[in-house]
Amino acid sequence: MADQPPGIGNGVQSNGFAHGHHPGGNNVVVLDFGSQYTQLIARRVREIGVHSTLLPGDASADRILNEGVGAVILSGGPQSVTQPDAPRCPPGFLALCASSSVPVLGICYGMQLMVDSLGGEVRPSCEDGAEYGRMEVDTAAGATLFAGEGCGGRQTVWMSHGDGVVRLPEGFAAVGTSNQGVIVAVEDPKRRFFGLQYHPEVVHSENGRATLRHFLMGICGLVANWSMQNVLDDQLRRVQSQVGPHAHAICALSGGVDSAVAAALVHRVLGDRLHCVFVDHGLLRYKERERVCEMFSKHLHLSVTIMDRSEQMLARLVGVTDPEAKRKAIGAEFIKAFQDFRDELMQQQEIKPAFLTQGTLYPDVIESCPPPGSGRTHSHTIKSHHNVGGLPKDLQFELIEPLKELFKDEVRQLGRLLDVPEDFIRRHPFPGPGLAVRILGDVTIENKLDELREVDEIFIESIREFGLYDKIWQAFAVFLPIRSVGVQGDQRTLSHVIALRAVTSMDGMTADWYPFEPKFLQTVSSRICNKVRNVNRVVYDVTSKPPGTIEWE
The missing domain is CATH 3.40.50.620 (HUPs)
Incomplete structure (x- = not known):
C-alpha cells in the first residue's frame, strides 16, 4: 500500500479544506474496489467543486477518516461479494462512519458490499438476472437520496452488474427498482447510508450528476471550494x-x-x-x-x-x-x-x-x-x-x-x-503505439502502413470538410486482416477492407459511436475506394464503449 493516497491535490488539502461546515471536513474519500470507473467518481466529485481523495478499498479506517473526510464513496468492482475472497472494508468501518456521522454512498459493488456487510443478502445473477448497459429505473417519491432537484422520477441509468440485492439490512429501505424488479437504490437515512446499483458517475445515467450533487451538498452538507x-x-x-x-x-x-x-x-x-x-x-x-x-x-x-x-x-x-x-x-x-x-x-x-x-x-x-x-x-x-x-x-x-x-x-x-x-x-487523441494498434495483425508486411495513412488522411479531412471535427472525440481507420471480393474498372478485385471508427465521449471511459449522415459515409467510402489502391470495401464501426474499447487493439 502506498504511503501517500493517489488522489490529486494532497498538498492542497492542508490549505484549509477542513473549513467546510460538515463536522468531519470537506474532503470526499473514494474507496477503490477495482472498478474501471473509480477515478471517474473522484473526477465527478471534483467537477461539483469538492476535493476528493482516492484510496485503496483495503485502507485502514484510521487512514480513511484522517483525510478530513466529509463523506465516503464505495466504488464498484469486478468481484462478487458472494465469493469468500471478495474485497472488504476494514472491520467495523461502517459502524465507525455511522457513529462519526460520516455519510457513505455505495455504488454498484459498493452498494452490494454495504448491504452484505450489514446483514442483508446478495445473490449471483443466475438467480435474478444480470443487467448491463442503459436501463430504465423508477425511484420512490420522498426518498432522501432523490430529494434534490432533477434527481428522482423515472430515468435512464447505466447498469453493469451480475449480482443483485434480495434482502435488505435492518433500517434500510429500497427506494429504486429496475424494469426487472431488481433493487437499484437503497437508503438508511438515520445512519446516513445510501446505495446505488447503477453508475451515477457515467454520463449515460441521465440524472446521475444531479444525484451525486444532492448527496454531497444536500445530504452531506459539503462546500464547493475546489477547482x-x-x-x-x-x-x-x-x-x-x-x-x-x-x-x-x-x-x-x-x-x-x-x-x-x-x-x-x-x-x-x-x-x-x-x-x-x-x-x-x-x-x-x-x-x-x-x-x-x-x-x-x-x-x-x-x-x-x-x-x-x-x-x-x-x-x-x-x-x-x-x-x-x-x-x-x-x-x-x-x-x-x-x-x-x-x-x-x-x-x-x-x-x-x-x-x-x-x-x-x-x-x-x-x-x-x-x-x-x-x-x-x-x-x-x-x-x-x-x-x-x-x-x-x-x-x-x-x-x-x-x-x-x-x-x-x-x-x-x-x-x-x-x-x-x-x-x-482540440486535437483528437492518437495512441502512443500509433498505427500499430490500428492494423490488426503484423504491421510490417505488404503496404499496410502506407495504405492506412492514406485512408486515415481522407477520413479526417472529410470530417473537417463537413464541419464535424470538433463534434467528435476521436476518429480513425482500422486495417482489417481480411480481403474482400470487389469490382473496380469492370474487373474482379480481391482487396483490403477498412473499418472506420468515430466516437463521442466526455472522458474516454465510455463512448458512443458517432451517427454520421448517410451522405457523409457515402462520400468518404467513395473517396477511399477511388483513391487508395488495394482497398475495395469500407465498413463503419457502430460499437459503443463498453462493450468495445475505443481503439480496436
Whole structure:
C-alpha cells in the first residue's frame, strides 16, 4: 500500500479544506474496489467543486477518516461479494462512519458490499438476472437520496452488474427498482447510508450528476471550494519537489494534447532543464512528423530533438500479431530511444537526466491495471498501454507524470490554464503505439502502413470538410486482416477492407459511436475506394464503449 493516497491535490488539502461546515471536513474519500470507473467518481466529485481523495478499498479506517473526510464513496468492482475472497472494508468501518456521522454512498459493488456487510443478502445473477448497459429505473417519491432537484422520477441509468440485492439490512429501505424488479437504490437515512446499483458517475445515467450533487451538498452538507487551478498549483509543487533545483528531465513528446500539456507544465518548473524529444517510430499518421514539429516550434516555443527510430521499431514488430506483445515491444523501443538520447546529452553537454516526463492519463493507468504498490489492488487488466504496462522493468528513469490522475477533458482545461494553444487542445487523441494498434495483425508486411495513412488522411479531412471535427472525440481507420471480393474498372478485385471508427465521449471511459449522415459515409467510402489502391470495401464501426474499447487493439 502506498504511503501517500493517489488522489490529486494532497498538498492542497492542508490549505484549509477542513473549513467546510460538515463536522468531519470537506474532503470526499473514494474507496477503490477495482472498478474501471473509480477515478471517474473522484473526477465527478471534483467537477461539483469538492476535493476528493482516492484510496485503496483495503485502507485502514484510521487512514480513511484522517483525510478530513466529509463523506465516503464505495466504488464498484469486478468481484462478487458472494465469493469468500471478495474485497472488504476494514472491520467495523461502517459502524465507525455511522457513529462519526460520516455519510457513505455505495455504488454498484459498493452498494452490494454495504448491504452484505450489514446483514442483508446478495445473490449471483443466475438467480435474478444480470443487467448491463442503459436501463430504465423508477425511484420512490420522498426518498432522501432523490430529494434534490432533477434527481428522482423515472430515468435512464447505466447498469453493469451480475449480482443483485434480495434482502435488505435492518433500517434500510429500497427506494429504486429496475424494469426487472431488481433493487437499484437503497437508503438508511438515520445512519446516513445510501446505495446505488447503477453508475451515477457515467454520463449515460441521465440524472446521475444531479444525484451525486444532492448527496454531497444536500445530504452531506459539503462546500464547493475546489477547482482545476488547485490541480495546477499542486502539480507544479509536486514536480518541483520531485526533481529539485538542479536535476534535468527528458520529456517524451508525441504531438498530442497530453504530452503538450505535460511538457508545458514541467517546463514551467524546470525551464531549460527540460529536454524534449519526439520519436518517429515509423507508425505515425500522414505527415505527422512535419506537422508536429511545426506546431511545437511555432506555438509552444519548445526546443525539440527529433529521433528517427522507425527502422528499429519496425524490426521489433516483424511477425508480432498479439496486441499486448505489440504494446510491450513499442514501449521497450521508446525507452531505448530515451536512454540513447540521455547518453547523447551526457556525451555532448555532460548532462545526465534522471527523470522522464510522460503525458500518461488516468484511463491509461486504469486499463493497464498497474502492479502492486499502485494502490489499485482489485482491478482487471483491459490492455497494457505502452507507457504504463508496456514499460520495461529496467526503466533507468524516475517518471514524472503530472496528468496520470486526470481525464482527457480535464487535461484540456489544464492546458488552457497553461496557455497551450487551442490547436493542441482540440486535437483528437492518437495512441502512443500509433498505427500499430490500428492494423490488426503484423504491421510490417505488404503496404499496410502506407495504405492506412492514406485512408486515415481522407477520413479526417472529410470530417473537417463537413464541419464535424470538433463534434467528435476521436476518429480513425482500422486495417482489417481480411480481403474482400470487389469490382473496380469492370474487373474482379480481391482487396483490403477498412473499418472506420468515430466516437463521442466526455472522458474516454465510455463512448458512443458517432451517427454520421448517410451522405457523409457515402462520400468518404467513395473517396477511399477511388483513391487508395488495394482497398475495395469500407465498413463503419457502430460499437459503443463498453462493450468495445475505443481503439480496436
